[in-house]
Amino acid sequence: MTSKNAKPAIHALRMTQAGDSEVALRAVRDIGDAMGIPTVTVIDDLSSLSSLIGYRRDKPIFESNLPAKFRVTWNRRQYRLNNPVYLACRTESVPFIWRVDAEGWSIPVVIDAAQRRILNFAASFGMTGGICVPIHAPRGHIGCISFIGSAEHDLERILEEWRSTLIVAGVYFMRAHAQPFRQDALDGMRHLTKQEVACVTFAARGMTDKQIAIELDVVPGTARFHIENAARKLSARSRTQTVAIAAQLGLIGSVA
Template identity: 40%
Template sequence: MSAARRRGSPAAGLCPAAIDRVRIRCPQDVRRAAEALHAIAMDHGMRAAPAHNIADKHTPVDAEGNNLAREVFGWSDRKAWCGNSRIALDSPITAACRFESEPFWVNAQGFRTSLPNHYLAAIDLANFEARAMTRAAIVVPVHLPFGQIGAVSFNPLDPALTELDDLFALQGDAFGVYARTFVASYEHVMGSLQALTAAARLSKREVECLRWAAIGKTDVEIGMILNRSRATVRFHVYNASVKLNAVNRSQTVFKAAQLGYISLAS
């Protein structure tokens, strides 16, 4: 379900200086930025839970490799998402981040968003507290390049607090800016280097071959469609895989879709 957002002013509660404090420009900035995000959350009676990649069981670390969830944000491995290796599959919060790009809040009764999102209504909320590892949260999905999804969950320090509509209305947009700034700059600085260079460009023929491969056509069939030999089709697909640093045909198609060369939509 959705709830109307009550805003005092655009980006109510947003502090430009705080945005800069949560921005990471080099590895040495990570811990300072994490402490700033932690302080912002605590000022509103919340504890932040940042993840740079919801598909990765690892959580953000500082320049020395220290676990920020435990050492800065105050989560114990046994009582937080960082101690659950199945959180990406089990949690309704991570499921929602795949279908929503704007901040939302959620409890066992449903999702509240600034605009209706029918995909969220289909997410199973049974046994919510155990699966989400919180009774309620304001969540900021962070959609990054190459299809990666990060998120920051803001969870009440008071376990009895399950109604977050007022805080979401006042601070949801601000939390969104702080969370996106922290996660995106963290991934930019600390994320593994992409083997794909910015200069990599697929040719028109490579894109044509991958477009047909994406809907299941074989090299022989693609060759008949494009009036080219099977060997030529394989040559173009192989060249595309080298450019995209893909290990096989499926990953080549997937990466081409991530970069917007082709569409996987039916």
């Protein structure tokens, strides 16, 4: 099939509103079907290690239509934290190919032995290559759509035909999924106090409540109270995620 077959899916993505994540995900799956690569994963935020650990439970990282046995092992071993395909999305701005051939693994980042084991694990399920679409949104937000193929797919030809469609699909998907997250955080950011920003900033440096309390001349319970308030205002579910969201909103420096 050609990229013209994806017009209905692109139209569906274009018409999505903030919060239409499931609609957007179905459209992305339809694009994968039209490409002949139906195995698709979508990650909504991989901008830092913190974002992969502390993502919102109500706005989860999507891992679509992968074999159940694969998902169980992948999640148990926390392979997402060191997946070189995700890491490449942080530095690549256009769709790229990853695959294994006679020369070994080909991917736009240098990989170590641990990352090679991750790719070999995927290959043991027949996932020997794919096309990944990095998505760079405002304030450092990074997502990706990965179409996972095998040796039977002519990835160069597919990417040449579908490149523009994939870039557009990525932009519309992130708009549908990430906008509510951004708006919640932006609304909360306007109500953060100076004390809350200070405590989150110190937390980003790895300081404990006791250390923050010494720095600000307050008791540890007060420092913890300010961080919990900041988490609530930013719609975060953990201390780690509070720091990650604050960093993405430009309130503090990078904590990646």
